[in-house]
Every structure is written in C-alpha cells, then in structure tokens.
Amino acid sequence: xxxxxxxxxxxxxxxxxxxxxxxxxxxxxxxxxxxxxxxxxxxxxxxxxxxxxxxxxxxxxxxxxxxxxxxxxxxxxxxxxxxxxxxxxxxxxxxxxxxxxxxxxxxxxxxxxxxxxxxxxxxxxxxxxxxxxxxxxxxxxxxxxxxxxxxxxxxxxxxxxxxxxxxxxxxxxxxxxxxxxxxxxxxxxxxxxxxxxxxxxxxxxxxxxxxxxxxxxxxxxxxxxxxxxxxxxxxxxxxxxxxxxxxxxxxxxxxxxxxxxxxxxxxxxxxxxxxxxxxxxxxxxxxxxxxxxxxxxxxxxxxxxxxxxxxxxxxxxxxxxxxxxxxxxxxxxxxxxxxxxxxxxxxxxxxxxxxxxxxxxxxxxxxxxxxxxxxxxxxxxxxxxxxxxxxxxxxxxxxxxxxxxxxxxxxxxxxxxxxxxxxxxxxxxxxxxxxxxxxxxxxxxxxxxxxxxxxxxxxxxxxxxxxxxxxxxxxxxxxxxxxxxxxxxxxxxxxxxxxxxxxxxxxxxxxxxxxxxxxxxxxxxxxxxxxxxxxxxxxxxxxxxxxx
Amino acid sequence: xxxxxxxxxxxxxxxxxxxxxxxxxxxxxxxxxxxxxxxxxxxxxxxxxxxxxxxxxxxxxxxxxxxxxxxxxxxxxxxxxxxxxxxxxxxxxxxxxxxxxxxxxxxxxxxxxxxxxxxxxxxxxxxxxxxxxxxxxxxxxxxxxxxxxxxxxxxxxxxxxxxxxxxxxxxxxxxxxxxxxxxxxxxxxxxxxxxxxxxxxxxxxxxxxx
Numbered sequence: 014x015x016x017x018x019x020x021x022x023x024x025x026x027x028x029x030x031x032x033x034x035x036x037x038x039x040x041x042x043x044x045x046x047x048x049x050x051x052x053x054x055x056x057x058x059x060x061x062x063x064x065x066x067x068x069x070x071x072x073x074x075x076x077x078x079x080x081x082x083x084x085x086x087x088x089x090x091x092x093x094x095x096x097x098x099x100x101x102x103x104x105x106x107x108x109x110x111x112x113x114x115x116x117x118x119x120x121x122x123x124x125x126x127x128x129x130x131x132x133x134x135x136x137x138x139x140x141x142x143x144x145x146x147x148x149x150x151x152x153x154x155x156x157x158x159x160x161x162x163x164x165x166x167x168x169x170x171x172x173x174x175x176x177x178x179x180x181x182x183x184x185x186x187x188x189x190x191x192x193x194x195x196x197x198x199x200x201x202x203x204x205x206x207x208x209x210x211x212x213x214x215x216x217x218x219x220x221x222x223x224x225x226x227x228x229x230x231x232x233x234x235x236x237x238x239x240x241x242x243x244x245x246x247x248x249x250x251x252x253x254x255x256x257x258x259x260x261x262x263x264x265x266x267x268x269x270x271x272x273x274x275x276x277x278x279x280x281x282x283x284x285x286x287x288x289x290x291x292x293x294x295x296x297x298x299x300x301x302x303x304x305x306x307x308x309x310x311x312x313x314x315x316x317x318x319x320x321x322x323x324x325x326x327x328x329x330x331x332x333x334x335x336x337x338x339x340x341x342x343x344x345x346x347x348x349x350x351x352x353x354x355x356x357x358x359x360x361x362x363x364x365x366x367x368x369x370x371x372x373x374x375x376x377x378x379x380x381x382x383x384x385x386x387x388x389x390x391x392x393x394x395x396x397x398x399x400x401x402x403x404x405x406x407x408x409x410x411x412x413x414x415x416x417x418x419x420x421x422x423x424x425x426x427x428x429x430x431x432x433x434x435x436x437x438x439x440x441x442x443x444x445x446x447x448x449x450x451x452x453x454x455x456x457x458x459x460x461x462x463x464x465x466x467x468x469x470x471x472x473x474x475x476x477x478x479x480x481x482x483x484x485x486x487x488x489x490x491x492x493x494x495x496x497x498x499x500x501x502x503x504x505x506x507x508x509x510x511x512x513x514x515x516x517x518x519x520x521x522x523x524x525x526x527x528x529x530x531x532x533x534x535x536x537x538x539x540x541x542x543x544x545x546x547x548x549x550x551x552x553x554x555x556x557x558x559x560x561x
Numbered sequence: 562x563x564x565x566x567x568x569x570x571x572x573x574x575x576x577x578x579x580x581x582x583x584x585x586x587x588x589x590x591x592x593x594x595x596x597x598x599x600x601x602x603x604x605x606x607x608x609x610x611x612x613x614x615x616x617x618x619x620x621x622x623x624x625x626x627x628x629x630x631x632x633x634x635x636x637x638x639x640x641x642x643x644x645x646x647x648x649x650x651x652x653x654x655x656x657x658x659x660x661x662x663x664x665x666x667x668x669x670x671x672x673x674x675x676x677x678x679x680x681x682x683x684x685x686x687x688x689x690x691x692x693x694x695x696x697x698x699x700x701x702x703x704x705x706x707x708x709x710x711x712x713x714x715x716x717x718x719x720x721x722x723x724x725x726x727x728x729x730x731x732x733x734x735x736x737x738x739x740x741x742x743x744x745x746x747x748x749x750x751x752x753x754x755x756x757x758x759x760x761x762x763x764x765x766x767x768x769x770x771x
Contacts, residue, residue: 295671295718330668333714341717347725350749358747359623359635363596364740371737434595437607505707540583547734 086116087131089163094138095145097160102135104147115142115322116300118287129162140302142322250282251335255308257328281307288332289340297332298324427555435548448472451530451548454541458533462552465492465525474531479518483529487511487520491527507546510536521545526553563658563754573634574750575656576743579681580663581673582642585702588733589663590621590639593743596736597623635747642677651684659750660697661742663733664719666709671718678719692722696749699728700742705735 091113095103115138123132135158139150256279283299291297304325305313355361429442436442436450444462448471451460461472461480465488474480487509495506510519510532517532519542528549537545564573578586587607594605603622621637640650662681664674682692701715712730720728727745731738 293675293718293721295673295675328668329671329710329714330708333711341713343716343721343725344723346723347721348723350724350726352745352748352752356748356751358744358751359601359633360593360740360744360747364744367596367736367738367740371735431595434591437591437605439599543583550734 088114249285251285255279297327431551444471456538459531461529491522574658576659578639581677584665585733586639592736659746666703698745700731704730705732
C-alpha cells in the first residue's frame, strides 16, 4: 500500500525526477529524488540501489562502470588556441570569451601522449575559428599549431595508457563503441605522427570500450563503420541539396531571403569524412565555417556576423539521398539472435492472427487498387468512346453496379471497440459517448463530428455561427489546403487550426469524415493532436460509407 | 530475473517497453490490452500527465494458464521516454526479464533513438545487467508514416552489435507486428529461463484474443 500511496503522490505531483542529468532542474527536483529512507519502500530501494554503485564508478579515473564516449571532435578552449597562435597571426581580441570552446575534428589533431599536446594545421584552425586570426590562412599554408591538451583529453589519454599496461587487457576481443566513430582511412597520407595518432585513437576506442565490461561481453559492442575498400579518400565529398539545410538552420540564422537566393535546386558539397563518423549518432552537423566554405558566394556573406562555432545540422534524409550503398556496413562478425525450438507463448496465437489479418488486408487493398485501376480504365475507355465515336467495336468494360448484400444492407450497429483502447475504457462506446470523451481531453472544450459535405453527425461546437462555418467551410478549406500541400510533396496534413481572438477551432479530416474541436484556451497539449487523429481514423474505419 | 513463487506456484516475467518519448510504447500496450481477452489480463494502469504523456509507467498484467503446476504471468511495463525521467526508467527496469525497444522510425527521431538505446544500456549496467545477455527485440514503429528512415539505417544505428537481435517493422496504432515483437521477446526469455532452470518448465498456453 505504501507503494501505491507514493505512486499516487507521484501522479499528483508530476515533477522531474532526474536531477543528475539536468543541472537546471537540480534545485527544484532534488528534494523529491533524494527522499528520506522512510518515505516508501521504493524510495528506500532507490537509495539502496545508489549505494550499491561502486565508488570507483563515480570517479572519473576509475570509471569502470560508466563508459565515456569518445567524440568525433576535440573541444579546445578558444583562449588556448589563441594563445598558441604564432606571433603576428593572432588577432588582438580583448573581448575573447575564455570559456568558449572550439570543436576540431579529432582526426585533424595529432596527439602527443608524452607531453600532452596536440598539433593541428593552422588552416584547419582558421577554418573552424577565423575570428581569432588577424589575417586569413590560405589552404597552402603548411604551418601547424601546437597547443596543450585540455585536462579532459589528457585524462582520456592517461586512461588509455593505464589500460595499455594492464596485464589482463585483451585487445583482440574488444570492439569500439558506437559513439567512437574514429575510422582509419587506409589511403590517408602515411605520415609518422599521423599514423601514431590514428593508432592511438583506435586503441583508445578499444580500451575505453573494454574497460567497463569484461572481455567476454565487449564483443557485443557496436562497431564504427569500417573503412570503405573502394577508395574512399579523404577528399570524397557528398553533394547535398541546399534548401533543406537552410530550412533546418537555427532561427537566428534562418533568413527567408537565403532561400530565394539559394534556389530550390542548389546543391553543396560537404566532406564525407566529416559526415561519415557522425552517422552512427543519428545526427549530423558540420561547423559553420565548413558549411560556409561549401556555400555559394552569394549566400556566404549573410553569415559573416554569425558565431563561427555554430554547428549546422544536415538533414539525414538529404544525406541518404546521395549516400554510397556501402556507407552503412553492419558488423561482419554478427551472430543472429536465434531461439531454439519455438515455444507457444501466450502471445503466439495473437501474433499469428494479426499477421494473417494484415496479410489479408494488404491483399484486399491490392485487389481493390487493381479493381479501381480497371474501373478507371473502363471509364476512360467509355469517355473516349463518347468523345470520339467510331464505327469500330471497342471492348467496353462496364462499370459494375454496386451490389449490396442483403445482410450488409441491413442497418448494422457500428463497432467502436477499437476506440476503447484509445480512451482506456472497457465501457461500450457510441458516438455521443465518444464525443463526450473527446471534449474531455486536455485543452479541449467541445467537439463536432461531421461529414465533408457538411452533414452533422454528432456533437456540437457550442456556437451556432461557428458551427455553421465549421460545417460548410472548414472541410472545403481543409481539402483545398491539403491538395495544394500534396502538390508540393508536403503530404500527410493532419489538421488545420483557425484562431480568432478568443476562439480556436481545429479541424481533422480523412476526406469523408471530419472532426472539429474547439479549444478551451491554447492549441493542442502534447499528445492530444495525435490522439484526435487516431480517433478520427478509428471512427472512419468503424462507420460504414453509407453512414458517412 | 523472473520471480518464482513456490508457495503460490507462480512465475512472473517482466517485459519492459523502452524507447524515446512519443515513440509509441503506450500505444503498444494499449493495443495488447485491446486484443487480449479480459479474463486473461488485468486492467491497463496508465499514469499519464494531463497532456497524456506517460508520467511513471504503464502496467499490464497478463496471466496464463497453469501447466505443470506453475502459473506463468507476464507483467508488461512501459517507461516514460522523456529524458528527464531517467530515475523512473531505472526503477521500472529493475528485475527486468525482457525488453522491447520501440524505436521511432521518423527521420528526425534518429538521434533520440540512439540516445534512448544508449540510456537503456547504461541503466541496465547500473543494475549489473548486460544488454547482450538480456532477451530483447527491436521494434521500428510508425512505419506507416511517410517521412521514415529506411530499415537498413535503423539496423545500422541500433542493431550493429555482435549479437544481432530480431527486429520488426511495426505500426502500433493498427497493431501491425505489435504481438510479433512481444512474442519474439517472450520466446527468448522463456528459452533463457528453461536453460537457467531446467527443472522448472513454465509452459504458458495461448489464450483467446478478443
């Protein structure tokens, strides 16, 4: 009972419960999480659980339990770089934010473990952070910049060295982590220090992934993509449409004029080496400086005053349009998770029934598509015949008269059981009950179910004038907007919301059936729109065409 | 570890639906609830906020028929997907026997999928459980939407481990492959249980779907 009372108090007080991962919520949420031991059994469980975490796991140097991800970039304080610049090259910038960090692709940095320094080409630093330079650095400049590694990178190296000396390390059985996307390129320039760096990084990945778990289990870790054998050089670029990138720019960078200048067909080239390591993370960004280099001159000037450390997100969808087929390699040593003899679980029968049902549904859809295509053909043949009569006899496929079976013609009670699960109820549902339940959803006031041709089925909007408008105008507007959007490949319009000073009404439509809801105050609360969309689709399935 | 109650002759398995926020975990449970006969299942307990986001967890107990003296019960849970509820997720994951990872197939959810998957592994690690030793399956949900990533990318993101688990393209709103994923995990955990407890054989029988 104590569990349920705590449970109830939790539901009445939906506060955040993870202060560790969100420092901003620490002060507010901490008292809830660190409850006294007498609060409830579960709370006690939490405390006990926390106490069982090995102390070493809480410290950085002995992070045997928690895995530290190795990022594709190295964070370096801007001030460190600025101070390391050769004399005369550094801009006299007094307003430099000492806390600002610059991200440099890890591959571009040669790390020296002995003196804890990193070396990077001046050109790369200039590309990433031009605002600390007094003059631009040309690509032909061969000079390098040596800088002290920040503490967090040194720590990483110390860990690696420690593991290297550990007698029980089993490097051959270890695979890198998915978020350790360092890929060795076989065709990269074979420089001594560079080789050492790559080796160091690979070792680092292996060792870090090895540390948290015993060697027997580390085989399960994900692998970074393998280097492509078919000549993926460092200079390989990926062409990506520009307009989707501009659409996804952060608000402070997003300017409508850019879209006009860029045009809809413009493409830019981005280095694949920068993109590929990020693919396992589910998000790809490039530093603004690199993005700017790829931009046409006409647009580049628009970004001159923007913070150069900004990361520009590249839509994955666009990347995948041009991604080489071998860019997503699965591990070669994968073992498929096979079960032995199948056991009939409580869910097996239902799974089979569902599979059968969906197979049938798919074949029915296929058949009806074929049928409609055949009918269309028949109609077009008929119309052609009407328009251009000829003496020759043409085969005419007569449109079949709709045959309504006697049983189906009889008035059947619609089955709304599929909606029971949406409303989490076992009670028998009918249209008025459904409308009542919709109106009771968070942030909604009233609901009206109607047809696209303006026939009211059930419910009310609550204002006669609005209701007339909703019935007569909204379905038409929805249809027109949807058609226009579909023409522009923006398919899947769910709803339109119309706002007046005090009123907001949203309309959902599936073409025949419409659901209009009046908001109580503000637009949809999270999850409500999706729920209404689901309700409408279930209603459309349950109501026969004759009823709609 | 399943809970074996020798006094009441019951074995309880805990299956957790894990995944990013708004990925369809609750919808999975709602569909399962709607398809199982009330005589074999309890009520679906759903603690959601006013805006219908899972606050604590959803819970659906599923009973099975007694065979060989032991009644097998399955407790299906979901976790709140939002990042801030990590402690809740850790609590729900305690003593988990199997996981259905519900990934959102939409392009803009890929990062959340990856983060949630890593979070699952991390939270299991805190309980000294290893993902590679746990029965789990991947469910790529929302395949009916237009803006979804190809399965090979989802596989690359989530199923690129040494152990390649079963994956299912699913549409939780219609129920497509919802039971298939659950069945796959249930089979895995029953096989594992049989290996670990050769003397006990939980043999759940099927029940009538609604």
